[in-house]
Amino acid sequence: MNQETTEESNEESYILVWLTGIVFLVAMAAIFLFVPTEQTEGPVQRIMYIHIPSAWLSFFAFFIVFICSILFLWKKEREWDIYAHASAEIGVIFCSLVLITGPIWAKPIWGTWWVWDARLTSTLILWLIYVAYLMLRAQTEAGSMRARYAAVLGIVGFLNIPFIHFSVLWWRTFHPQPKVISSEGFGKGMETSMLVTLGISLCAFTLLYFLLMGQRIRQEKLKDEIDRLKREQLYSS
Amino acid sequence: MNLYLNQIAAIVWKDFVTELKTRELLSAMFIFALLVILIFIFSINLSIVKASEVGPGILWVAFLFAGTIGLNRSFMLEKENGCLMGLMLVPADRTAIYFGKLISNLIFLSIMELFILPLFMIFFNIDLLSHLGPLLVVVFLGTLGFCALGTLLSSLSSNLKTREIMLPILLYPLLIPIIIGAVRMTGQILDGTELFDMMKWIGLTASFDIIYIGVSIMTIDHILEE
Structure with missing residues (x-):
């Protein structure tokens, strides 16, 4: 990596940092000041604007893991391995966030922290799959083997999602029906101001994903660079 | 094609001969599955809950745990003395190794299950014989899925x-769909439901089996690569 490209990517990441910060501030203002309180559920319903974007983000991140895993096995380039790793870490963090905000929302509304409902169950299983993925990465030493094994698990894990979905759905469910994309049409089940707030929040979280990805990828590449320099030092002396 | 089948058969045969010589795997799996069932019987009160409701779950947990022992053992044997390296040096397709191990795992697991089922019938006082046909279909579908991904x-x-x-x-997290499916189907069969009335579960487990065998064929080259 030469000096020029480093500076350029630094500048880009600064723009992204500011953009993410500003959109997050707007989202927070929308959540706490602009959007009206929900009639039946009260103020606790505002957690939805964190809960749904986190869920969307974790699914998106796991999808990126799947794509990057396929590309890695196909092209065998270290680049794709780094992307898959970074995306899996971010996905697990936001999946944890979903599993934490869910019970906080559920306790006053449903009266219990946890129910064995289809979507809660499948999110929990998904979390377990990708925690196992990260554990596999932590257990193996850096190199081609780790990248290949992780890529296989990234593919196998993502293909499991439809099976998990249907099996736990037929098992039992009482989650609220999807409101944003419902059978009546896009966004019919929700007030416009709520939809707008949710949209802004989604934008903020998506920007945050790309920001974290960029940072994590840069970090991993620097790690590679340090390893290379260390090895050079070792052999030259 | 003939050569390919011969290669698979040779790997399966090798596992059988090893098992006949050592007699380690089957007895260990059987006793372990039996112990799992016993522990469950001691930890639940069978006079309160209906045996046919908790039975299928316990049966599949026993299969799952004993099967995991079998899987661990199966590739450990290959690792010892560099046997896996020898297998990989054979001018055979890597998928032949996968299918060989898959079939031998499947056979060992099925033998263990055939021994466990009569004991399950006695301990839980459930009549399996009148539903034997559908039950074997379900046990096979579940075991195949377990072996496909497990191998x-x-x-x-x-x-x-x-x-x-x-x-x-x-x-285990990846197997949850097939466990739910197998337990549900076994429970319904014991209640007297016909196979045709649970087509959605059969479809789910069968497509799970097919997709994961397919994925394994595509990715095994990247795992057995040294």
């Missing part, structure tokens, strides 16, 4: 330092 992941985990711990951690 792939145990070939992967056998190269890790902490293989005994990592295999269940990797495998």
